[in-house]
Amino acid sequence: MVDSLSVWLVLPLGIALGWYMRGRGSESPQAADGSAATPETLAGMNHLVNDDPDQAVASLLRATELDSHAVELHLTLGVLFRKRGEVDRALRIHEALAERGQLSTDQMERTRFELGQDYLKAGMIDRAEELFEQLSHRGLYATPALEALISVHEQSREWRRAIEASRRLTAVGAQPRQLQIAQYYCELADQAKAAKDAGEAQRLAQRALEEDAGCVRANLILARLQEDAGDARAAIRSLREVPDQDIRFVPEIVEPLLRCSQTAGQIDEFLEFLRDIDDETSTSASVIAQARLMRDNGVNPQSYLAESFTASPSWTLLDQLMQAVDLPTDETMAAALTSLRDALKTASAGRARYRCTSCGLGPGLLFWQCPSCKQWGSVIPADDKLVPAKG
Ligand SMILES: [Zn+2]
Numbered sequence: 001m002v003d004s005l006s007v008w009l010v011l012p013l014g015i016a017l018g019w020y021m022r023g024r025g026s027e028s029p030q031a032a033d034g035s036a037a038t039p040e041t042l043a044g045m046n047h048l049v050n051d052d053p054d055q056a057v058a059s060l061l062r063a064t065e066l067d068s069h070a071v072e073l074h075l076t077l078g079v080l081f082r083k084r085g086e087v088d089r090a091l092r093i094h095e096a097l098a099e100r101g102q103l104s105t106d107q108m109e110r111t112r113f114e115l116g117q118d119y120l121k122a123g124m125i126d127r128a129e130e131l132f133e134q135l136s137h138r139g140l141y142a143t144p145a146l147e148a149l150i151s152v153h154e155q156s157r158e159w160r161r162a163i164e165a166s167r168r169l170t171a172v173g174a175q176p177r178q179l180q181i182a183q184y185y186c187e188l189a190d191q192a193k194a195a196k197d198a199g200e201a202q203r204l205a206q207r208a209l210e211e212d213a214g215c216v217r218a219n220l221i222l223a224r225l226q227e228d229a230g231d232a233r234a235a236i237r238s239l240r241e242v243p244d245q246d247i248r249f250v251p252e253i254v255e256p257l258l259r260c261s262q263t264a265g266q267i268d269e270f271l272e273f274l275r276d277i278d279d280e281t282s283t284s285a286s287v288i289a290q291a292r293l294m295r296d297n298g299v300n301p302q303s304y305l306a307e308s309f310t311a312s313p314s315w316t317l318l319d320q321l322m323q324a325v326d327l328p329t330d331e332t333m334a335a336a337l338t339s340l341r342d343a344l345k346t347a348s349a350g351r352a353r354y355r356c357t358s359c360g361l362g363p364g365l366l367f368w369q370c371p372s373c374k375q376w377g378s379v380i381p382a383d384d385k386l387v388p389a390k391g
Contacts, residue, residue, distance in 0.1 A: 182212035
């Protein structure tokens with residue numbers, strides 16, 4: 001059986017068709033301006049209603065005359081085909097329309113914009129980019145074309161071009177995109193670091209901070225570069241900036257801060273710094289770090305962790321506590337504790353470590369651009385608290 005015209009097509013088609021006929025005069029295919037609805041257009045609609053989209057497209061493309069309503073109908077159908085994933089049909093309609101000499105400037109720009117979207121969807125990135133680039137310089141579609149260009153450059157990881165298009169977008173009146181531009185500089189810094197150009201990577205991370213002083217990622221990159229270069233004190237300074245930028249990222253700095261503080265002989269300052277943060281966030285960062293230091297010095301932090309967990313229960317503290325508890329000598333008790341540890345490990349592994357504040361995705365890794373909703377800087381460390389059930 002032929003794929004029936006499902007609701008997605010019938011409803012908008014009905015609207016487009018009704019609108020088209022209204023524009024033409026509802027009693028007959030005679031237009032208000034006296035011109036007749038072309039037989040090809042009517043035949044195209046007939047094929048659509050009879051569930052034969054290929055014939056419908058062929059009929060529409062044969063239409064020799066196009067008034068503004070017919071152009072609108074072509075565009076609407078093209079977009080519908082693309083949204084349904086039938087990009088080849090969308091492309092045929094939009095390409096044929098773009099070749100018409102009788103379109104107004106606005107209609108031609110819209111057609112070319114839709115064509116660009118088709119190319120993008122079909123994976124023909126170069127052709128999409130070329131069209132969006134042409135449209136981005138002037139006209140009604142300058143803003144959406146620049147937005148589309150940015151998306152193209154992000155997909156191709158052309159960060160400098162994404163920066164340039166972002167600046168142009170702001171210049172045509174869109175909201176400033178400092179946050180995104182800072183992320184692009186961070187991407188460039190990562191590329192420079194991967195190419196073993198630490199100096200350039202550091203310069204680019206600094207550039208990211210100039211764009212967006214709240215860019216946590218830039219300080220994390222800087223700290224890593226400084227630590228790799230053997231400058232633990234500079235790395236500590238960069239890491240200490242993070243809580244002021246975004247207190248939710250504290251869990252990301254504990255490990256590197258501990259490492260660098262040990263190297264620089266600044267453990268007391270480190271603990272004091274984390275204690276101050278704990279007062280603000282209840283992240284338990286200082287407790288975890290203290291327990292880690294106790295372990296390094298051969299002291300079991302069991303009692304200390306139990307006390308801290310009771311005061312402020314969190315998944316991380318529970319996990320640490322369970323690992324620190326001595327196995328009882330009683331075999332049954334020891335087996336029970338081992339099972340409990342394993343169960344907790346499984347539950348903890350299934351828990352999302354991060355959360356996207358924009359779409360709610362719970363990834364296991366820290367992404368600077370959400371893989372689902374494509375927002376920059378929306379993924380943050382997930383709340384670690386164990387909230388007691390109420391009622
Ligand atoms: Zn998201």
